[in-house]
Amino acid sequence: MKIIQVPTQAIAGQRPGTSGLRKKVTVFQQPHYLENFVQALFEVLEDRRGQTLVLGGDGRFHNRVAVQVILRMAAAHGFARVLVGQGGLLSTPAASAVIRKRGAYGGVVLSASHNPGGPDGDFGIKYNVGNGGPAPEKVTEAVYARTQQLTSYTIATEVDDIDLGRLGEQRIGDLVVEVIDPVADHAELMQQLFDFDAMRAWFASGKRMCYDAMGAAGGPYAKAVLEGLLGAPAGTVINGEPLEDFGGHHPDPNPAHAQELIAIMSGPHAPDFGAASDGDADRNMILGRDFVVTPSDSLAVLAAHATRVPGYRKGLAGIARSMPTSQAADRVAQMLGIPCHETPTGWKFFGNLLDAGQATLCGEESYGTGSNHVREKDGLWAVLFWLNLLASTGQSVEQLVRAHWARFGRNYYSRHDWEGVATDRADALMSSLRSRLSGLAGQRFGSLQVEAADDFAYTDPVDGSVSKAQGLRILLAGGSRIVLRLSGTGTEGATLRVYLERYEADPARHDLEPQQALADLITLADQLAGIRSHTGMAAPAVIT
Numbered sequence: 001m002k003i004i005q006v007p008t009q010a011i012a013g014q015r016p017g018t019s020g021l022r023k024k025v026t027v028f029q030q031p032h033y034l035e036n037f038v039q040a041l042f043e044v045l046e047d048r049r050g051q052t053l054v055l056g057g058d059g060r061f062h063n064r065v066a067v068q069v070i071l072r073m074a075a076a077h078g079f080a081r082v083l084v085g086q087g088g089l090l091s092t093p094a095a096s097a098v099i100r101k102r103g104a105y106g107g108v109v110l111s112a113s114h115n116p117g118g119p120d121g122d123f124g125i126k127y128n129v130g131n132g133g134p135a136p137e138k139v140t141e142a143v144y145a146r147t148q149q150l151t152s153y154t155i156a157t158e159v160d161d162i163d164l165g166r167l168g169e170q171r172i173g174d175l176v177v178e179v180i181d182p183v184a185d186h187a188e189l190m191q192q193l194f195d196f197d198a199m200r201a202w203f204a205s206g207k208r209m210c211y212d213a214m215g216a217a218g219g220p221y222a223k224a225v226l227e228g229l230l231g232a233p234a235g236t237v238i239n240g241e242p243l244e245d246f247g248g249h250h251p252d253p254n255p256a257h258a259q260e261l262i263a264i265m266s267g268p269h270a271p272d273f274g275a276a277s278d279g280d281a282d283r284n285m286i287l288g289r290d291f292v293v294t295p296s297d298s299l300a301v302l303a304a305h306a307t308r309v310p311g312y313r314k315g316l317a318g319i320a321r322s323m324p325t326s327q328a329a330d331r332v333a334q335m336l337g338i339p340c341h342e343t344p345t346g347w348k349f350f351g352n353l354l355d356a357g358q359a360t361l362c363g364e365e366s367y368g369t370g371s372n373h374v375r376e377k378d379g380l381w382a383v384l385f386w387l388n389l390l391a392s393t394g395q396s397v398e399q400l401v402r403a404h405w406a407r408f409g410r411n412y413y414s415r416h417d418w419e420g421v422a423t424d425r426a427d428a429l430m431s432s433l434r435s436r437l438s439g440l441a442g443q444r445f446g447s448l449q450v451e452a453a454d455d456f457a458y459t460d461p462v463d464g465s466v467s468k469a470q471g472l473r474i475l476l477a478g479g480s481r482i483v484l485r486l487s488g489t490g491t492e493g494a495t496l497r498v499y500l501e502r503y504e505a506d507p508a509r510h511d512l513e514p515q516q517a518l519a520d521l522i523t524l525a526d527q528l529a530g531i532r533s534h535t536g537m538a539a540p541a542v543i544t
């Protein structure tokens with residue numbers, strides 16, 4: 001083995017977004033692109049020498065190539081040990097679990113999450129710190145700043161590739177590379193949290209479930225727990241083999257992209273419970289027979305029933321949700337007499353609250369739910385939480401949600417995504433609306449009365465850090481809201497997200513179709529922001 005210094009130049013645009021650096025595979029394949037970013041990262045991690053790093057990804061195209069590069073760079077940067085998932089695979093929540101269980105220094109996760117994969121798809125890299133969670137902004141900003149100053153990177157050369165299929169230890173010079181079972185630590189953690197006997201009995205009684213892993217990283221985890229430990233019949237997990245192109249799936253578990261599962265869950269003979277996870281298995285979608293649960297409702301229902309589940313019997317310290325997530329969980333927190341924290345979009349903002357014991361459950365409208373068991377959202381965890389509730393209450397998914405609405409009221413909710421908008425047009429839309437926000441308070445539009453409007457800013461209650469410009473909020477009388485922000489995870493142009501929410505207390509009005517229930521808010525959003533005129537588009541690309 002030889003360690004060499006390779007001359008390079010700064011590459012523009014390597015600023016991590018909502019969740020790491022995500023670009024087209026073809027961008028990552030450019031000479032030095034990955035190496036530059038990893039060099040910048042390792043330089044920022046000043047006390048890395050002699051430490052243990054966790055490494056793995058969602059198995060998408062370019063994953064294996066990137067794993068070998070990062071191993072050779074880790075060897076050149078003085079790490080003592082790298083724990084890498086077999087086959088280069090580690091779901092995002094499993095990476096978090098491994099970092100925490102093994103007391104690792106941090107971890108590198110290779111994923112573009114729910115974005116499509118394959119040679120023409122997306123790739124991504126993110127860094128998780130020692131608590132198992134995404135690096136906070138001060139770290140990602142420091143990495144970005146470093147990428148802009150690089151003149152060389154350091155890498156080990158004249159070494160064989162690590163055999164990622166072989167469990168156990170191998171070496172690159174002084175670096176010990178340990179190939180680990182990607183599933184074991186996470187599966188063990190799930191058994192500490194949930195009532196496996198009750199869930200086993202649920203399956204043994206003939207109840208049926210379908211889990212769609214969407215050809216991505218979640219398959220091995222779901223199979224090991226559901227079909228292995230819980231005795232669900234083979235075939236309960238569909239699309240369970242992780243494939244480099246996800247079998248052509250767009251591995252985003254929502255009704256727009258998980259249509260195979262939606263079809264399976266329709267009709268009188270559908271399974272009792274349906275679920276799906278995304279590319280790196282941190283997102284989840286929950287379905288009953290002919291019944292879709294919104295992620296915001298899911299968080300609220302889990303919070304309301306948490307003490308039925310062994311891992312949460314002692315109750316919750318608090319709930320946290322991202323700002324655009326519906327306020328359904330706030331009502332549960334109020335009933336429980338615990339705080340509900342409102343954070344910017346991005347799981348990284350939950351880390352401090354979880355570490356400080358100020359929140360136990362967290363959730364986002366973007367199909368993410370999790371708890372203090374790791375520091376990432378966790379798809380399989382959410383599914384097992386629901387399964388545990390189905391088993392312990394004997395109720396169906398629909399019964400649980402309807403009972404919740406009857407008790408707390410229903411927060412009608414929808415997100416409209418305007419994708420592939422030219423960046424300058426999207427920026428113009430946002431700055432135009434931003435400049436008019438202060439004049440909106442007090443205005444009435446038909447039956448809708450604006451109470452307040454602002455650009456959401458967040459002060460972290462633990463470390464006092466401030467994050468500004470996190471989304472434009474138009475808050476209406478009665479708890480309705482319109483929120484607009486630009487996505488931080490897309491790779492083509494800009495994606496405008498419009499979040500719509502309306503609260504309905506009356507159970508007689510809990511059966512409306514959500515788009516109808518939200519119709520006046522949808523119209524007002526376009527009227528205030530000029531979405532169609534700015535984007536030149538007639539309709540959102542995706543409605544969830």
Ligand code: G16
Binds near residue numbers: 282283487489490
């Ligand atoms: C990431 C973040 C989430 C965020 C989501 C959507 O999820 O971890 O916190 O809610 O992106 O972000 P945006 O609206 O900026 O696109 P994932 O599953 O893609 O890692």
